[in-house]
Amino acid sequence: MSRELHLAGFLIASHVTHSHAAWRHPASETDYLGPGYYQRVARTLERGKFDFLFFADLLATPVRYGNDIRVPLQSGTQASATLDPSLVAAGLANVTDRIGLAITKSTTYFHPYEVARIFATLDHLSGGRAGWNVVTSLNQAEAQNFGAQDHLGHDERYERAQEFLEVAYKLWGSWDTDALVRDKVSGVFADPDKVRTVDHEGTWFKTRGPLTVPHSPQSRPVIIQAGSSPVGKDFAARWAEAIFEIDPTPEGRRAYYDDVKSRAVNFGRNPDDIKIFPSFVPFVGETESIAREKQAFHNELADPISGLITLSVHTDHDFSRYDLDAPLEDLVVPGTQGLFDVARRLSASENLTLRDIGKLYAQGVLLPQFVGTAEQVADQIEAGFTGGEADGYILSAAQAPGTFHDFVDFVVPELQRRGLFRTEYTGSTLRDHLGLGPASLTPAARRASVVA
């Protein structure tokens, strides 16, 4: 095969995923606070030869809906309970061999020295399987947990993120690949000519270096991003090697794909060095009608309030003040028109209410659902992959680990039969799986980091 399809699994270290209803499914894991659940998911995806398992993260109970913690906690919405994913992933590094482990870290609330050290450690512990989903955090509740009354402005956040990555790259480059000598007899531990301070003094950060962690197997984690604003897409086009995307329609996904790839070209990058992963929720069955029933069963479990809480966070607008049964037409909320249009398209009905929108949103934050037999789901994947919308897909679970079992047992063999997906890992690092060359830490990345 000339182009290789890539597959990733999406999780939050929590009871829910994009689907706010995941935890209510009768077959879903109930102990999402212990390590066993994550082990089972990671091993299942590794059995399916997935590129990586991805952990989103959220640093606060969402309070944008009515400025209240009671409602999100009662409904178990996204972020109402979330473990620190870096520890979960480090655990998985000890019990898996091949699958990549990508975690989210915000550039807004931590110092780059700490974050660079976490990822260099994870890359060592996993033998080169670390990925970093760089987020710039935009949620006021997070800011309040970390002692800031308000979050930074949008552009300031990206400027800070830009410098954050520059500092992290310098720290990862502070040890050369062959700096570690470890000669027990002579007592020479490292070659001092191959380790250096970084002496960074910028607008946001100061650090001397070197990192305490020697050069890691991949040099640095694979950089993952999910920018959707113009500034965010530029940031992604400049830095990202994998992009996680939410777009409910094939047209939207194709437009995003073309847009980001051409932005990357404008930054002097090879567009093949950025793999774009749209997300979907799969419902797979032995027959199409089984799959459709599974989908309907899941979607019915979604709690409208739970969805409206997340919608309030995503739009930075408090939806608690409206009548749930008011027709959507009567709501004039700046910035939501496109989103409401999408909801209308996803839904059968034309006369949606706010309750309907909440329910749709709780079913998976407007992620598309790929439904059918193994062949039908594989058809949708193949069409998108060959039709210019994706280099791979990231699967979000309607219930876990069940959704991943179904996909690995039904759909992966079909994709392999079609020659679209690997039947065995051919490399050992996440970069290998993604078909990325050696990581750049010096001129290329540095140039790309200069704001155009």
Added chain:
Amino acid sequence: MSRELHLAGFLIASHVTHSHAAWRHPASETDYLGPGYYQRVARTLERGKFDFLFFADLLATPVRYGNDIRVPLQSGTQASATLDPSLVAAGLANVTDRIGLAITKSTTYFHPYEVARIFATLDHLSGGRAGWNVVTSLNQAEAQNFGAQDHLGHDERYERAQEFLEVAYKLWGSWDTDALVRDKVSGVFADPDKVRTVDHEGTWFKTRGPLTVPHSPQSRPVIIQAGSSPVGKDFAARWAEAIFEIDPTPEGRRAYYDDVKSRAVNFGRNPDDIKIFPSFVPFVGETESIAREKQAFHNELADPISGLITLSVHTDHDFSRYDLDAPLEDLVVPGTQGLFDVARRLSASENLTLRDIGKLYAQGVLLPQFVGTAEQVADQIEAGFTGGEADGYILSAAQAPGTFHDFVDFVVPELQRRGLFRTEYTGSTLRDHLGLGPASLTPAARRASVVA
């Protein structure tokens, strides 16, 4: 047995321990960047029924000696290469069942929301085996890595640490034990009456809360400390449940024991609720002469420069400016007299040079060495335990994992034979192992946290 002996193992996620020579030993592990080494140590100590494995941490290459990174890197001194221990410990939580996992986190460079979340996560992932070694970081190189030109003053650091712990306790208490309902049918995830914001606004920190992590098995990590100054000892007496201590002489250890226990009583605590762990390096052999040869072999590997680098950090004084062969008598360095006296006592010789001190320091930062057959080492442990110097001991390795194998295979059975040490774990949490009752998060701890 009425009183139970406790045992812990000391590591840095690195090539050295207190012994700067550990990495040069022919049998020592050479891959201290992968997970296998830590797994082997943890499983060995778990086989020996140890209470916990302890990870120190250092956030910078030590540059106090000549303001230079070259010398520490070449000699492989302490902190020249160190992984993030929170990820290492999270990994071990996945591959061990009983042994406690204690890690170091500074209160100086992070926000308490992050640290509280890390420990609540580790406590969940390990099923209640988390411990937190609270350090207030006093090293300028660390400050420079985290963007601060100079570290905080001594008293300021302890004031910050005090508030840091208060905030962490509030966050750990933000979810009641039984707040998680998880009723899939009704869709009630948590009882909103059992989760609350903390709304902390203090001198150093602000946070709203609640924590994103539900109440963890131990309620919070076991608090570990190593205060040695008067303010540090008060801090330890107020907060700590296990204390890690370095003192080379039995008299010094007895004095420390009495001092800290009586300080604890002054803060209204039961002195049995603080377990004091002096540290030592064991050298065990089939015969005493084998053990003595092992000791001599190890001690000879110690590099004087490597030791002087750490001595420079510990005394905040640059020893690179002196002649290595100058007699110690000629050096007048404020604050080192007691330390030099200790070195003279540990050494056979009276006419020590700076090189000798460096070598002694590199052998284990003046930790006592317990040397001999299983019976002889057990005698020393028993004498200290029954003689008022210790509730348990923390072992530091002359080489790893070998030192731990020797101790577990030779000495542990002898301690068990004497009825001093458990033959099986009787509980599942670190608090259980330490014989501590349920953790307090509310009034008792809060009262104890008020500066007297």
